[in-house]
């Protein structure tokens with residue numbers, strides 16, 4: 632079945648009902664039925680016949696079929712057993728697609744990539760994510776960035792805004808920094824609720840996440856860097872000085888926090904949301920010096 636036939640509200644409903652499948656909210660089952668959106672997702676992933684794609688959650692296969700037309704290989708991991716016979720039918724015309732039954736978060740990823748992607752130099756992840764597991768999937772992918780460095784993901788619009796945010800915006804926070812430290816993020820497009828069957832409660836957006844060959848900035852210790860970032864954002868409305876005093880410096884010593892900020896060239900009255908990732912790195916260097924002295 633081509634994606635033209637899958638990706639319409641009527642056809643998706645007909646496929647589901649022919650197989651007696653009622654979409655499960657608990658598995659984030661909102662199926663894409665807008666061909667324009669599917670095309671934009673595939674274009675954003677810059678695929679060609681040399682590229683192998685990992686898809687998380689193929690659903691009824693609308694995106695999978697689109698991917699199969701341009702990529703050399705597609706491996707799609709689906710948790711819901713009820714969708715396996717559906718996928719066997721909708722993806723029958725695409726021998727380059729392998730469907731794997733399982734929970735993406737429970738996979739042994741090194742073994743998975745060795746089994747399915749060995750010999751494929753160009754790799755990408757493309758997924759309309761089940762929103763209930765967006766963050767764990769995102770961090771699992773970032774950890775596996777050496778295996779596959781490019782992800783094109785549909786996420787909740789509000790999450791996309793946080794991922795792509797710049798300093799000074801209300802969306803800029805711990806999630807922004809945790810991802811932009813390792814990757815460049817592009818906001819590709821906003822996707823309205825009516826592009827899905829059934830309609831989700833929130834709008835969505837597509838982001839492209841391209842992992843960097845090395846983190847954006849040099850830090851002495853990544854764990855410490857993220858401790859500093861989390862402490863700085865603990866109470867968004869407070870100044871960076873107050874957040875460091877209450878959430879980072881043992882014993883809450885104000886003079887120490889002040890001296891650290893001064894040494895890092897950061898005005899203590901600023902709020903964390905105005906600091907660039909480079910400024911957080913500078914601050915981490917000073918904290919590291921203090922703790923290893």
Ligand code: SAM
Nearest residue numbers: 661662663688689690709710711734735759761
């Ligand atoms: N790709 C399809 C599309 O665009 O229409 C379906 C996307 S739907 C938002 C998310 C899919 O992920 C569902 O098919 C759901 O069953 C599947 N899923 C949910 N949790 C999963 C998990 N932990 N591992 C793999 N697939 C999962």
